[in-house]
Amino acid sequence: MASNISGKDTIRLIERLTKGPFLYLCSMSGGPPPTIAEIYAKPPVNQVIQISGWVRTRRTTRAISFVELQDGSTLKSLQIVMSHQQIPRERIECELHTGAAITVQGLLRATPDRPQPFEIEAQAFSLHGAVDPETYPLQKKAHSLEFLREITHLRPRTRTFQAIFRIRSGVSFAIHQYLQSQGFVYVHTPILTPSDCEGAGQLFQVTTLPLAAVPKHPDGRVAYEKDFFGQPAYLTVSGQLEGELLAMGLTRIYTFGPTFRAEPSHTPRHLAEFWMIEPEMAFYDLTLTMDLAEDFLRYLIRYALEHFPEELTFLTERYEPRLIDELQTASSQPFMRLSYTEAIEILKKSGRAFQFPTEWGSDLQAEHERYLVEEYASGRPIIVYNYPQAIKAFYMRQNEDGKTVASFDVLFPRIGEVIGGSQREERYDRLLRRMEELGMPLLPYQAYLDTRRYGTAPHSGFGLGLERLLLFLTGMTNVRDVIPFFRAAGQMG
RNA sequence: GCCCGCUUAGCUCAGCGGUUAGAGCAUCUGGCUGUUAACCAGAGGGUCGCAGGUUCGAAUCCUGCAGCGGGCGCCA
Numbered sequence: 001m002a003s004n005i006s007g008k009d010t011i012r013l014i015e016r017l018t019k020g021p022f023l024y025l026c027s028m029s030g031g032p033p034p035t036i037a038e039i040y041a042k043p044p045v046n047q048v049i050q051i052s053g054w055v056r057t058r059r060t061t062r063a064i065s066f067v068e069l070q071d072g073s074t075l076k077s078l079q080i081v082m083s084h085q086q087i088p089r090e091r092i093e094c095e096l097h098t099g100a101a102i103t104v105q106g107l108l109r110a111t112p113d114r115p116q117p118f119e120i121e122a123q124a125f126s127l128h129g130a131v132d133p134e135t136y137p138l139q140k141k142a143h144s145l146e147f148l149r150e151i152t153h154l155r156p157r158t159r160t161f162q163a164i165f166r167i168r169s170g171v172s173f174a175i176h177q178y179l180q181s182q183g184f185v186y187v188h189t190p191i192l193t194p195s196d197c198e199g200a201g202q203l204f205q206v207t208t209l210p211l212a213a214v215p216k217h218p219d220g221r222v223a224y225e226k227d228f229f230g231q232p233a234y235l236t237v238s239g240q241l242e243g244e245l246l247a248m249g250l251t252r253i254y255t256f257g258p259t260f261r262a263e264p265s266h267t268p269r270h271l272a273e274f275w276m277i278e279p280e281m282a283f284y285d286l287t288l289t290m291d292l293a294e295d296f297l298r299y300l301i302r303y304a305l306e307h308f309p310e311e312l313t314f315l316t317e318r319y320e321p322r323l324i325d326e327l328q329t330a331s332s333q334p335f336m337r338l339s340y341t342e343a344i345e346i347l348k349k350s351g352r353a354f355q356f357p358t359e360w361g362s363d364l365q366a367e368h369e370r371y372l373v374e375e376y377a378s379g380r381p382i383i384v385y386n387y388p389q390a391i392k393a394f395y396m397r398q399n400e401d402g403k404t405v406a407s408f409d410v411l412f413p414r415i416g417e418v419i420g421g422s423q424r425e426e427r428y429d430r431l432l433r434r435m436e437e438l439g440m441p442l443l444p445y446q447a448y449l450d451t452r453r454y455g456t457a458p459h460s461g462f463g464l465g466l467e468r469l470l471l472f473l474t475g476m477t478n479v480r481d482v483i484p485f486f487r488a489a490g491q492m493g
Numbered sequence: 494g495c496c497c498g499c500u501u502a503g504c505u506c507a508g509c510g511g512u513u514a515g516a517g518c519a520u521c522u523g524g525c526u527g528u529u530a531a532c533c534a535g536a537g538g539g540u541c542g543c544a545g546g547u548u549c550g551a552a553u554c555c556u557g558c559a560g561c562g563g564g565c566g567c568c569a
Contacts, residue, residue, distance in 0.1 A: 061527070133521095134521090138504090144504085147504070147505090265494095276569060367565095464569075469569090
């Protein structure tokens with residue numbers, strides 16, 4: 001057991017086994033052991049090292065066993081060579097099954113004439129956690145994504161999910177990097193909110209009231225004054241309204257956090273808990289905002305291409321043959337821009353028999369978006385802007401034509417909408433009139449309206465769905481496969 | 494929420510009214526002087542999702558339920 005090996009013991013063991021000077025790289029007490037990615041980045045050739053990880057495969061011949069070790073730091077694995085003279089074959093066959101966690105001590109030797117650049121000649125290994133091969137669900141061969149969704153706790157052991165989660169991490173970092181470099185302030189908007197401030201979807205209610213015996217008034221209303229906050233509380237469906245308040249003081253802000261919608265959407269593109277990035281900028285009009293959204297997305301795609309070439313090659317070969325081509329197209333060519341009115345004209349002239357109407361005023365359906373992106377634009381991303389007011393949210397800025405609002409959607413091939421955004425209505429009278437037209441209660445929006453009463457300014461923003469973007473970046477087709485643990489209607493994976 | 498499809502060994506699947514339900518991989522046993530998802534030989538492993546029904550006979554046809562997947566709507 002590794003926990004029984006002290007640092008001194010390890011040094012003594014290795015000294016005894018190697019009878020010579022060596023570089024003492026790590027022990028449990030002397031710093032973290034190197035990851036396989038670090039070994040590949042700077043191979044300590046001809047040095048004795050310790051390396052830890054999980055067994056991916058083992059091949060045994062008469063005199064030697066080969067163990068492929070992986071640790072999720074890279075797609076690559078490290079081959080460990082175990083001579084049966086050095087380590088008894090029985091022990092290897094008993095302890096080293098796919099999935100077992102081990103630490104190996106051995107000499108890193110260059111192997112220029114073999115498929116892998118180097119390997120480790122093991123002198124000793126310790127087993128941290130054994131695996132019962134009869135019950136361990138994962139094998140060295142590929143599994144279906146559907147099967148892996150049933151074992152989300154073990155998915156991180158597979159190279160596919162290691163690649164996806166590394167890309168998710170890198171892209172999250174790049175999101176901060178890009179926005180920070182553009183002068184944006186990262187703000188934390190609340191997850192618990194008093195009401196549905198956007199109408200973006202069904203809310204999850206949060207309460208400490210006992211569900212078996214909810215306190216009520218004589219007239220049957222729930223006695224919310226006895227609830228935790230003294231009023232109803234919900235999980236946020238969007239940080240936008242708070243984001244607007246903050247942008248009206250900090251000029252450029254963004255949120256990046258989880259969002260919750262209790263919409264029973266049974267599709268591969270919806271989650272009940274998903275991550276959204278919501279930039280909000282004072283003194284930005286619609287055009288500046290579309291420019292920002294396009295530059296931002298192209299930066300993130302380029303970032304993925306530059307930082308995760310091996311992962312993207314793996315995902316392209318394994319899951320989506322068009323992946324790298326699509327990423328290169330989207331990052332190298334400008335997005336196509338169409339007004340909603342132009343888009344409708346194009347659909348009408350297409351000669352296609354669409355299932356849904358293509359009249360001005362009707363919303364663009366999935367089939368319309370797919371035609372526009374995949375056929376009309378030949379796979380280039382498209383920005384559609386200036387949608388009819390009637391099909392968009394109350395806060396979007398009214399255009400001078402009296403029919404449309406300054407809104408936009410970014411549509412990607414294969415996945416559809418990744419961004420929805422707009423210039424916000426900053427004119428108090430216009431906003432108030434629109435809210436009254438829609439019969440909205442004004443009381444919960446006093447803070448929001450205050451920003452229009454005091455020093456109002458033109459401002460804009462958008463929401464980027466992280467999981468949707470990751471579908472595009474990884475070639476996955478189901479958002480459940482780009483988040484470690486998914487929450488969707490009827491499912492907690 | 495509506496519509497469609499799938500569910501057979503640990504995994505991926507074939508079988509679609511007619512003997513005792515199959516294959517590859519995995520597992521186990523044995524073999525192999527360096528393997529690359531190693532290879533060779535042998536073995537074990539199944540109430541064919543669950544509950545009913547039709548039939549001389551059901552994995553196969555029908556009904557219901559469940560789980561999963563896909564399409565649509567809503568959206569990110």
